[in-house]
Amino acid sequence: MRPRYRKVIADLWDNKARTALVVASITIGVFAVGMISTAYLVLPEAMNRGFVAASPVNIKVATMPFGDDLIKSVSRIPGVGAAEGRQTVEVRITKADGSLENIELIATKDTGMHEININNLIEGKQVPDDNELLMWRDGMQTLGFSLGDIVTLELEDGTIRKMPIVGVVDDLTHDNATMRQPRGYITLDTVEWLQFEPIYNNMWVTVDRDTDDGNYIASVSAEVQSKIENSGRPVFFVREFTSAVHPMASIAQAVLGILSILGLLIVFLSGSLIANTLNSLITQHTRQIGVMKLIGARTQQITAIYLIEILAFSAMALAISIPLGAIAGYELSKVLSTEINVILPDRGAVPLMPLVVALQVFVGLAVPLGVGIFPIRRGAGITVEDAVTGGGKAANKESKSWFDRTMEKIKAFQGPMVIALRNTFRAKGRLALTLFTLALGGGIFIAVFNVRIALHGKVDEITGYFAADVNLDFDRNYRTEEIEQFAKQIPGVDYIEGWSITLGDIHVEGQQATKEVIMFAPPADSRLIEPVLIAGRWVRPGDQRAIALNEAYLSVNPDAKPGDQIQISVNGKEKTWTIVGIYQFTGLPEVFGYTTYETLSSEINSKFHASSYRIATQDHSLAFQQDLSAQIDAHFQKNGFLVKEAQAGGEFRETMTEQMDTIIWLLLVMALLTAVVGSIGLAGTLSMNILERTREIGVLRAIGGYNSIVVRLVMIEGLIIGLISFLLAAAVSFPISTVLSNVITIAIFKSPADFTLSPNGFLIWSLLVAILTTVASLVPARNAAQLTIREVLSYE
């Protein structure tokens, strides 16, 4: 091998710590790129492919019972791809922990073989026999069951039915998957066994083309509704869905987009780290470069030697980061996929993707070469005189910097403190890069904790609409006074409100189709709702047909504003309502409206009655809520009420918080990566500073500087860097927090977040920096202190 290449290998091998530092710096950036781009390619593809393959329903129509004739008739409508009937019933299921929960059971004639909303079998049977149950995987996990378990169902009249779980399926079309609402699949005969009519009450339709075209779906839907109405059946409600892309695709894209931005920042940080280390490498090699030039090496040859070294660093980093990035990218996709009801192919089926590898190779080569070329050109261009004899122009430039002059003037800084301060600011370029890396890394780290608080704040805002401790629903209306009386017999119940809930249709001006609105009507003076208004006001006692609509209505009618009058059909009667306010809700596309109980109960002829109740309890902890829910459930059942569900209000908050925490967890992974980059930067800078001053330390010890002074010098230097970086990180965390919080909350909730600060991020980062600086300073300080004077003075 030619000696110049032997030198490359020797450089890599002899200073293993430096090699590890550069390789780790490149690896982190390339790893982040690989992880995020793998997720970017795997997740949306899996989402859409799996979703489209499930042949998702485009139109759901709830109507009076119907049979195969109507299905055939609907399927012949031009534009209809397929039409199927469904019977959807809700019963109560005893969870594995003994508590009760509602489960939605979907039945059709050929359950397991149907063509719309096709399930993917995970284990067990694809087609259930009578009195057997197929279960949706995630819902089953929520309930605590596994394949083969016998579940207990409680029917409306208290009858108990037991059914075996014979199959587990994935239902990628589950429209309430994120809330983990349990769902099962049974035959029509099983429906009868569960004391429901074995007939269809829902028409599910797919369109034959343009499944992403809402207008086309609406036009086919109008034909379907017309056909159903012509058959003499009323249409209770209609829901339309596009099905070309997964409904959660935009959220997944947004989360991946944010991770990509963070990934780019990490590449950026890793670049600055590489620049720092290569700068130091060239500085350390100045004399060697001079010697090589002295014996005949030209500038281009020196440049080539160090570029080859960079390529070797890159090759090692790529060898580590390509497989690691692919694995982490898959796992990242998996974490996200479980949150948004997506099935990923097995990892074995996700080989290294050429595009991702190409991107990683590009980043792994371009970034180190891009940032390395400057120190290399500088180093290779040095004259022999400057490099070897030290008598060149560089030597003649030495003079006291403004910093040194300032330090001399400050009397308070004396002895080791002055030396440490000067040392800190000696390699200004390196210090700037280190501070930049640490500040940005720390800023992101701190920001993630602020984003967490902002997201939880959003959850709080949303749960403000679900402020009750227990939500009690009955299968029919009861007099509110009666329910109140019974509820107050239960110790712990503080307060109860009867809410009227119904579906309405808003007639949007200039459009043929109507928009469904889910109308909630708490008492006008409700204490169990805390709305966040965007415009106008909330409904008040005495309002007549006044309604507050959520932000989703603005996507139907962007010009809507308080004071507008709109036509809403409730209970078959179309009347004029006044929009009094627009409020911020979850970002979901469904339109929700709040009016007063007095108004709505009058519209649906159920004054002084309600089927839905909101209860406030004396203790607001989740455990108390769950315990009281069970007591309330039992108490009302015992007294002959048809209880549909009694659910702890905190469960909703917990599910939402868990989902937000998944995003936070992902952000934290990225934050930790940035912290690692920052740490490597700090450790590297301090080590390099010491290495470059080995001779100086020797001189210091030769003139009487004992070990503790040497250690103290290095420690003070580390702590100064740590302190400055922390202050900078704290400053940059503000804008980063704002941008990150807003991007995420706008993607998920369609509204920006309030700026919030969490002391945790600042505290944890300050501790991390303190530990890092101590460790990163102590090791080189101890090494420096252990060198003999002879060793350091003979050091070259």
Added chain:
Amino acid sequence: MFKFRSNAAALQSSSAVTADRNTPFIRLRDVRKVRQTAVGDLVTLKDINLDFYRGTFVGIVGKSGAGKSTLINVLSGVTDVTSGEVWLGETAVHKLSESNRALWRGTNLGVVYQSFQLLPNLTLLENVMLPMDFCGRFKPKESREKAMHLLDQVEIADHAHKIPSRISGGQQQRAAIARALANDPPVLVADEPTGNLDSVTAETIFELFHKLIDDGRTIIMVTHDRHLAERTQHRLRISDGAITENSHPIGHNPHA
């Protein structure tokens, strides 16, 4: 980017054009070197005019800071002259670019320093092969054989595969001399080559230099050691940047 420009003048070995011992081989004319320092300009070489002949052992003495090292740095193209001319054979060294000077130096001049200046992480063999590698005058196999031969000549062939820190200072200086001879340069420039060595080792290095002179090479050596300087053919004394004593001024060939 990596296609190296070649400079015919730099690549040409001066030994080919100045084999004759009666013509000045190295010529310095009105060489002046001024350094800019924080306290003002410092003249380190004052209008130096010198001729050196092939096969001569030149000794340069002077006090510390007198300008000895600057003089040989100017000679070897390490330092630019402020004014004047430096010729080695037909090559105008003062006109070469930094990069071409490196190539010229690699093929025409061997340089030996007091502190050896071997690359610490290469073996002695690799250190000696390195100039041949950079200048491309030999094929890899040839350069290996030649390097071994040179190490053998300086009597450290047994240590060929050791790194510099594993051998003594004298052995390192021998390796540095072997490296300086790698491309068969006609001139060897040595700055205090025995400064770091004990007297016995210094003597062996000095004997080695004499052998090289016998082979027809020119050696220009800076030394503090008056006794060593007295054993050279052409002696120079430099003081405050000016030549104060010259045993063979211009027109006086030591071979004559």
